[in-house]
Amino acid sequence: MILHDYLPSGNGYKIRLLLSLLGQDYQLKCYDIVQGETHTEAFLKLNANGKIPVLEFDDGRSLTESNAILYYLAQGTPYWPEELWQQSQVLRWMNFEQYSHEPNIATLRFWLGHAGMNQQRQAQWADKKAAGYAALKVMEQHLSEHPYFVGEQFSIADIALYAYTHVAEEAEFDLSTFPAIQAWCYAITQTTNYVDITDDSARLKP
């Protein structure tokens, strides 16, 4: 398998983390999204939407959208629950992540650390900051009563939400008042085969 990715991306890291936890081999091919490398003709054949991550299989098929890739890879593993209600809750939290969390926390981190600020982005900063904190409060409330997001067990919902939460401070979110989120982040780092977001040991050699 080849994972087409951008190393700082939390969406890409979701896949790298799950593949590592599952002990699956893959090759990492990196693109600079800031330089438009995911809008070339070749890349658009992989994903017409021009976004990483894309997981390309040995038979030539490819799958896009980080949370759909997590779903595919997690089947038959402990990271996808067997029971329908719990499955629906996993998808509930993964949709929360893509709609209420990522566009705020990940976007501010991307602007601040990678793409750069401008006047239009500055004008959205306060609203996105408030919406990001609102998402963190929803997470804190849940995690203060449960060790993980669904069914008392580590699932792909946790992986999806961990990806940008654990680097939220790079977007100037202060996690010091979210003790349950901190404890949950720490627990994830202690998982066997955990890898860091900067780990690129699977990168294709030029």
Place this chain on the structure above:
Amino acid sequence: MILHDYLPSGNGYKIRLLLSLLGQDYQLKCYDIVQGETHTEAFLKLNANGKIPVLEFDDGRSLTESNAILYYLAQGTPYWPEELWQQSQVLRWMNFEQYSHEPNIATLRFWLGHAGMNQQRQAQWADKKAAGYAALKVMEQHLSEHPYFVGEQFSIADIALYAYTHVAEEAEFDLSTFPAIQAWCYAITQTTNYVDITDDSARLKP
């Protein structure tokens, strides 16, 4: 079942449409999201994230996030495919909808038709318009080669994408240059038990 909803919402309409297609009875309870009715203490117990739709079951459990609710309701029906690759493709398109389509097309429609414009929203208009058209182009490319989004069959991926696409003109998107999208929209309206986004016949009587 009670569907907690806001009638103009496409996210809510996804659930209303699927429930109608499946011939399932439910009661509709409407909230005015512009007036903050989904941020009361009572509502936040249903969904700490303060958003409709919420599907509340007779046993007191409730499920949030439109695409998670679609997943739950579609199990065992033709709207959720049996094969893993196709299931992953359904989730791929539903994540595309929540991340690349809804925040552009639905948000502009909400600002223009319901919440009202202001200077900050005006500043984002052009970028969101462009991103919305980019999403429509990805859809058009796919639909020019396939009748539906996954596996040549009507699935919850189509329901998710139909919800805000068929009313995109309310956000001043011109669909006249997207013939495949128009044909797909028309085909959906011809489905047995189709209901319109304005249909509130399941509404609870006061």
